[in-house]
Amino acid sequence: MKHGKKVKELIKILILKFLEKENLHGYLLISNIKEITGISVSPSMVYPILSNLKTAGLIEVEKTEDRGKKIYKLTKDGHSFLDKNQAKVEYCMKKSKALYHFHNFGGIELKKALHLAFEEFIDMDDEKRKKIGEIMQKCAKDIRYQIEYGDD
Numbered sequence: 001m002k003h004g005k006k007v008k009e010l011i012k013i014l015i016l017k018f019l020e021k022e023n024l025h026g027y028l029l030i031s032n033i034k035e036i037t038g039i040s041v042s043p044s045m046v047y048p049i050l051s052n053l054k055t056a057g058l059i060e061v062e063k064t065e066d067r068g069k070k071i072y073k074l075t076k077d078g079h080s081f082l083d084k085n086q087a088k089v090e091y092c093m094k095k096s097k098a099l100y101h102f103h104n105f106g107g108i109e110l111k112k113a114l115h116l117a118f119e120e121f122i123d124m125d126d127e128k129r130k131k132i133g134e135i136m137q138k139c140a141k142d143i144r145y146q147i148e149y150g151d152d
Contacts, residue, residue: 011041012049013092016058016082019074023062026050026070037096038103053078110139 011033018024018032026046033041050072053059058078062071074082082089117132124132 008045008049010037010092010095011046012053013085013089014096015046015049015053015072016074016078017089017093019059019072019078020082023071023073025072029072036100038100038108 014033014036015029018029024032026043029050030041030043030046033039033046050059054061054072056077057075058081059072060075062073064070114136117136121129121132
């Protein structure tokens with residue numbers, strides 16, 4: 001499964017889990033996703049997922065507030081989907097927690113730094129490229145070592 005599909009599947013499961021607890025509108029779902037995963041998702045990602053869940057019969061619009069906000073509700077089929085896919089749901093909840101910690105323990109900063117290095121690499125002189133390359137190799141080695149061996 002490609003990364004984009006994995007993210008959408010994670011968001012789908014999170015939405016269903018949030019709606020299992022209470023009926024919510026899209027903005028609160030987006031806010032809850034950020035709170036639990038540490039990543040910001042755009043309305044342009046969430047609303048098509050909501051539409052697909054509605055089409056699949058897993059959620060429905062309970063009511064629309066005065067300002068046009070739709071309140072989403074989990075259907076019986078949605079509850080059944082969560083029950084039948086409990087292992088997948090548990091995995092997604094663990095993955096969400098891991099994402100939150102990864103992002104808050106430096107993952108976001110590392111991602112930004114790598115993106116910047118990639119964008120600027122072409123314009124760097126050889127000495128700077130070499131230095132950045134050494135830093136990246138050391139960082140990768142240290143991360144792998146920490147995962148494989150810990151503090152030993």
